[in-house]
Amino acid sequence: MSFFTVDSISLQFGGLKAVDKVSFSVEKGEIFTIIGPNGAGKTSIFNLISRLYDPTSGKLFFEGRDITEVPAHQIAKLGIARTFQNIELFENATMLANLLVGRHCHATTQLWQEILFLPSVRRAEKEHRRKVEEVIEFLDLQAYREKLIAGLPYGVRKVVEVARALCSEPKLILLDEPSSGLNVEETDDMSFWIRDIRTELGVTVLMVEHDMTLVNRVSDRVLALNYGKVLASGTPAEVQAHPDVIAAYLGA
Amino acid sequence: MRFVFKTDYDQDIRLLKHSGYWWSYGVLLAALIAFPYLVGSYLQSQIVFVFIYAIVGVALIILTGFTGQASLGHAAFLAIGAYTAGFLQSQGISFIVYFPAAAIITGAVGAMVGFPALRLSGIYLVIATIAFAFIVEEILARWESVTHGNEGMRVRTLDFLGQPVPRDGDAFYFLCLLVLVGSILLALNLLRSPTGRAFIAIRDSETAAKSMGIDLAGYKVKSFAISAALTGMAGVLFAHKMSFISPEMFTLLLSIEFIMVIIIGGAFGVHGAVLGAIFIVMVDPFLTALKDDVPVLGASLASSLGMSSEGSGKLRDTMSAIGSAAGLKGAIYGLIIMMFILFEPYGLYGRWLKVKLFFQLFPLYKKATFKRQKTYVKSERNR
Ligand SMILES: Nc1ncnc2c1ncn2[C@@H]1O[C@H](COP(=O)(O)OP(=O)(O)OP(=O)(O)O)[C@@H](O)[C@H]1O
Ligand SMILES: [Mg+2]
Numbered sequence: 001m002s003f004f005t006v007d008s009i010s011l012q013f014g015g016l017k018a019v020d021k022v023s024f025s026v027e028k029g030e031i032f033t034i035i036g037p038n039g040a041g042k043t044s045i046f047n048l049i050s051r052l053y054d055p056t057s058g059k060l061f062f063e064g065r066d067i068t069e070v071p072a073h074q075i076a077k078l079g080i081a082r083t084f085q086n087i088e089l090f091e092n093a094t095m096l097a098n099l100l101v102g103r104h105c106h107a108t109t110q111l112w113q114e115i116l117f118l119p120s121v122r123r124a125e126k127e128h129r130r131k132v133e134e135v136i137e138f139l140d141l142q143a144y145r146e147k148l149i150a151g152l153p154y155g156v157r158k159v160v161e162v163a164r165a166l167c168s169e170p171k172l173i174l175l176d177e178p179s180s181g182l183n184v185e186e187t188d189d190m191s192f193w194i195r196d197i198r199t200e201l202g203v204t205v206l207m208v209e210h211d212m213t214l215v216n217r218v219s220d221r222v223l224a225l226n227y228g229k230v231l232a233s234g235t236p237a238e239v240q241a242h243p244d245v246i247a248a249y250l251g252a
Numbered sequence: 253m254r255f256v257f258k259t260d261y262d263q264d265i266r267l268l269k270h271s272g273y274w275w276s277y278g279v280l281l282a283a284l285i286a287f288p289y290l291v292g293s294y295l296q297s298q299i300v301f302v303f304i305y306a307i308v309g310v311a312l313i314i315l316t317g318f319t320g321q322a323s324l325g326h327a328a329f330l331a332i333g334a335y336t337a338g339f340l341q342s343q344g345i346s347f348i349v350y351f352p353a354a355a356i357i358t359g360a361v362g363a364m365v366g367f368p369a370l371r372l373s374g375i376y377l378v379i380a381t382i383a384f385a386f387i388v389e390e391i392l393a394r395w396e397s398v399t400h401g402n403e404g405m406r407v408r409t410l411d412f413l414g415q416p417v418p419r420d421g422d423a424f425y426f427l428c429l430l431v432l433v434g435s436i437l438l439a440l441n442l443l444r445s446p447t448g449r450a451f452i453a454i455r456d457s458e459t460a461a462k463s464m465g466i467d468l469a470g471y472k473v474k475s476f477a478i479s480a481a482l483t484g485m486a487g488v489l490f491a492h493k494m495s496f497i498s499p500e501m502f503t504l505l506l507s508i509e510f511i512m513v514i515i516i517g518g519a520f521g522v523h524g525a526v527l528g529a530i531f532i533v534m535v536d537p538f539l540t541a542l543k544d545d546v547p548v549l550g551a552s553l554a555s556s557l558g559m560s561s562e563g564s565g566k567l568r569d570t571m572s573a574i575g576s577a578a579g580l581k582g583a584i585y586g587l588i589i590m591m592f593i594l595f596e597p598y599g600l601y602g603r604w605l606k607v608k609l610f611f612q613l614f615p616l617y618k619k620a621t622f623k624r625q626k627t628y629v630k631s632e633r634n635r
Contacts, residue, residue, distance in 0.1 A: 050463050076465030088460035092520065093452050096264070100446075101453045105465030107446035111474065114445035115438050121445050122265060129261045168464065 001064050003028040003204060004172055009058030011044050011228075018044040020228035021058070026172070031198055031205040033215050035239070036225035037248060042208040043085055044228075046174050049206075050082050051075050062172070076105040079171035083161040083178065085208075087154075095144045095152070095160055099135060102167030103128040135166045138201075139193060155186045162193065166201070173197065175207035179214050187214060194218050212240070224248070267440055284429055288422040296425060300493055301533045302526075303428035304486050309513040309525025310435045311482035316511075317519035318448060319475040320455030321369065324507045325381030328388035329480045331502035332358045333487020338407045338497055339398050347412050354488045355481040362480020366473035385507060392499040404498025407491045419493050428489050432526075435482050439522050442478075451475055505582060512585060515592050518599025527600040535588075539581060547571035 002025035011019040019041045026032045034042050047053045049060060051072040059068045062078060070078065081102070090098050106128070109121045136142055139159055144152060149160065158178065165173050178194065179187040191214050197203050209215050215222060216236045223233040224245045232242035239245055256263075256270050268274050288296055308326055315321050333354040340350035365384050372380050392399045399405060410417040410424065417423045442448035450471045453461035458468060491497050509532055517528025551568035555561060574580070596603055 052459065052462065071467075072462045073465050073467045076463060082463055084460065088457040088463075090453050090456035090460065092456055093449075097449055097452065101449050101461070101464050101466075104446055104450060104453075109445060111447055114447050115441055117441040117445065122262075125265055125445065126261050129264070164464070 001061065002026065003030075003063065004206070005061040006045070006049070007059040007061065009045075009048060009060065010056045011041070011048055011053055012056045017228045019048065019055075022225070022228070022230055023058075024223050024230070024233060026204060026206055028204055029198060029202065030220045031194065031207070031218050033219040033222045033236075034206070034208045034225055035210070035212075035215060035222055036231075040225040041228040042225060043176055045225075046082060046176050046208065049075075049174060050080065076168050076170075079169075080174065081165035081168045081170035081172075082174035083158075083165050083176055085176040085180065087157050087161055089149045089157055089161060089164070091150045092148065094146050094148055095141065096132065096146065098149060098160060098164050099132045099167045100128055102135075102164040103131060105168050131169070132167055135163045138166070138196070139163045155182050158182060158186075158190070159193075162197075166197070166203070170203055172204045172206060175205060175209075177208055177210060179209060179211045187211060190214070191217050265444055267437075267444075285426075288425050293420055296422075297420060298533055298537070300425055300428050300489075302529045303425075303432045304489050304493065305510070305513055305529035305533055306526045307428075307432050307435050307486040307489070308483050308510050309517060309529050310432075310439050310522060311479040311486070312510055312514045313519055313522060313525050314439055314442065314451070314482070315475050315479035317514060317521075317524070318443070318451040318455060319472065321472060321475060322374070322378045322511075323381040323479070324378050324504065324511060325365065325385040325388075326479075326483050326510045327502040327504070327506035328385035329358050329362060329483035330487040330490055330506070331388055331392060331497075331499070332361055332480075333484030334407075334491035334494075334497045334502075335392060335399055335405070335487075336484070337488040337491045338405045341408060341411075342405075347410055351485065351488050354484045358484025358487065359477045359481030362483075363473050363477040365480070366476030369476065370469050370472055382504065382507075385502075385504065389499050389502060392502070399499070402499060404496055407495050407497060409495075410492045417492075419495055424492070428493075431485055431489060435485070436522050436525075438478075438482070443522075447471070447474065505585075508582070508585060512589055514599070515589055516599055518601035520598060521601055523601040523604075524599050527604070531600065539584065 005025040006023055008021045008023050009019060010017065010021050022041075022045060024032075034045065036042055044053065048055050051067070051070060055068065059066060061067065062080065065078075067075070067078065090101060093101075107124070109124050113121050136145070139162065141156075141159060141163055144156060144160070149157060152160065158181065162173075162175065162178065165175075175194070179190050182190060194205060194207070194214075195218055198205055205218075207219075219236050221234065222236045222239040224231040224239050224242065226244075226248040231244040231248060232239045234242075258264065263269065268277060287299060291299075308330065311329075312323065312326060315323055336354040336357050337350050340353060341347075345353075365381065369377055369380060393402050395401075409419065410427075412423075412427075415423075417427060439448075442451070450461065450466045453464060453466055454468060454471055454475075462468060494501070513528035513532050514524055515528070516531050517524030517526065547568045550571050551564040554567050555564040559567070592599065598605075
């Protein structure tokens, strides 16, 4: 069985089929991209995977395990982390605090130990901090440790979100439009980081992306979606040459 | 300006980050220890109330400031702590048992309130906590075998392992100070460990918190329980300080006072609890003065300005009528809250930080330093 499998999953909002019997699978170490026009259902698929939404039908498998019924807050612990299309950072906290929240799924200390701040808590905290510093180093965020998120520029926030996801040491990372709102230079950096996430950290990447240059540059495989249905999948070149995809994008 | 060079992760974990803090907090603590020997009994008594209010303030900051869950029911938690103390003491149980027992019982009730609160937020949560407080008030009035109903209940002098600790004495002052320092340490310790960060995460984005592996339900209940337990402890001290408790002492107005503590002090840091408590406890004597002295003052001012004695007498009567009108306190509180939310959303502590920064950076301070920038719009649809 594949590393990660979406099996004929559907999601309905009232009469609207946001996701309609979508199936695909992602192999370990792959960069897999979902593309599609606005409202195609891409974010909805991510929300299904991170269990924020319950599917109307269909199943999800991660490392051979059925995760369709796993509660949302246990997904991170399994090794799936994500970013959000419209940035969901903890605005009134420092970047460091945000990244440390990313470590939450590895927290081992008990409430009573934390209240007394026992040596075990201090040790665990330093361990978390070391891991966070690795990610800060990896994504060049050294300048922002003590800064409140609310005061950071948009481009930096996008990177901080990726950093927070990486802090949980995921096996699979979901990136929802990592380059949206970034300028050309920032998009360039992002594409290098996405490749590094795969090659240096060995994390499988599943992303949603509109910027076709970025998609072509980093993706191994692409899935095109429209009105919740799969139009085509394959290598970036194959998908972009597919007549249905061209029709969907040109609105014909 | 001070530049702090960091060479160790411990430096970010430590509570007192550099030598300057050691100095200022050391001096503060020394002053607080010296106070009972320096000030009169009235002021000492007021400071004890500051401590008690500050403990509740810390509790509310954990729930509202950190976790983002509003509550107008904390008077009820205070009542539960107070009545637990009063009842258990009357059964001959010792302070070292009923003090933790009050914390545990109130904490358990807090957790129970937390459960239905899981599905509520914002104004609905506020209403639910008010409803809870009314229920508690009603139970206190009706459950006469334990609470003596509306007649109220006398609370005997605190007895600490055979040592009486009278409510006006220095020992009681130090006990309250100790509990306050303990609660502050508890809050700060939480803040530097996973639970406190989970609270903050829930406050700022529930969706992201969930995806980071935070169990919303569990942590909201924990936050309610911790907040209630601290308030319960404050309740024990309150009961002893008042030496008499009755249901009408724990009304909505008291809950509003508690909320004011953190709105005025600033809900984003523990300092706010203390500053807000000082403000609230000191505003009461001020209001009393307003009621008694201002009408007289106004009348004498008017007569010295050449008003007839009849006219100035009338003026005095009207002014004292306004001063003693029912609900004046509530109205003034409402006004203060509005002013703070409009002009000082970060409370007195926020103002203090701004003043401090002004002097640190002088003459480079920019007015916009504390302006929040909103760089994008969050849409509801795409999480
Ligand atoms: N919570 C919701 N309630 C009702 N309808 C929703 C909800 N979330 C999404 N939808 C609808 O589902 C469809 C798919 O939305 P989705 O956000 O998945 O699109 P998308 O492919 O991510 O689009 P975009 O490129 O704009 O991000 C849209 O028609 C949207 O209006
Ligand atoms: Mg989307």
